[in-house]
Amino acid sequence: MDRPPPTQADAVGDGVDLDQNVIKRSKVLSVTASGKSLWVRTVRITTELPDGAIVSYFKKGATGAKGSKMMEGTFAAEQALYDAIPQHVPKPLAWGAYHTQPDTYFYICEFIEMLDDVPSARQWAGAVAALHTASMGKSPTGQFGFPKTTHLANVPVDNTWSSSWEKFWAQQMKSLLDAEEALHGADEEFSRLKESFGARRNFNDRNALYALKYHVLLSIMYKKEPRYRGIAIDEMRRLVEKFGDAEVAEGTAIGEEALVEKAGVAEETAGDEKATAARGISPKI
Incomplete structure (x- = not known):
């Protein structure tokens, strides 16, 4: 590996305080490590909402200009996928910069328990x-x-x-x-x-x-x-x-157009959603 793991922006443990741009209105019950990556830090955040409901979120973060682009791109792509096939994609909630660490950026979505089984x-x-x-x-x-x-x-x-x-x-x-x-x-x-x-x-x-x-x-x-x-x-x-000497086949394989055209799913609504997401505050958190 060519680089050390990225610095964790959030404390891990029970009842810790999180940056106000990540969690604003909910009570944080715990923050635990979730997965491993050389490029981002990932955690599971378990909260208690104002109505008493217990809800978990997945968050990843990275620093610098590249970190900002990574989190912005993740939110846009995941939103496009969620709009198309919500039954298969965790719901994106926000992306943005930390209030206390403006050069650190995050993406947050609903937490989904993963299964060890591989789908057929x-x-x-x-x-x-x-x-x-x-x-x-x-x-x-x-x-x-x-x-x-x-x-x-x-x-x-x-x-x-x-x-x-x-x-x-x-x-x-x-x-x-x-x-x-x-x-x-x-x-x-x-x-x-x-x-x-x-x-x-x-x-x-x-x-x-x-x-x-x-x-x-x-x-x-x-x-x-x-x-x-x-x-x-x-x-x-x-x-x-x-x-090397083969002629280029005409047309493209059936269905390939749709794979990239997922971009259009989120394009029309991205403007309104990004206003909230860029601040890093989800209305439900």
């Missing part, structure tokens, strides 16, 4: 299909993209609006490849493969193509582990060699 393939596919169906045709621009920068771990991806799914996916991939190359330095084979790869955006092996994004992401996240870069280069080489 049919259940998982059903959730994806529900997202596609609910978000179809709702892009505010009629294009593919998202109005906010989002992150894979702490790595930003390019969500600029684009006229086709292929172009949108290619620009996201290019942003990751550029970040990987900037981090690791010049490599003749990597640079050559990156250029060849970018010129051929549509491969028959779509699963392998989509998985490549995460091979590159791992190479960025674990820069001191050269095997991850080796895996990314090997997979890029395999795809370029296999499909």
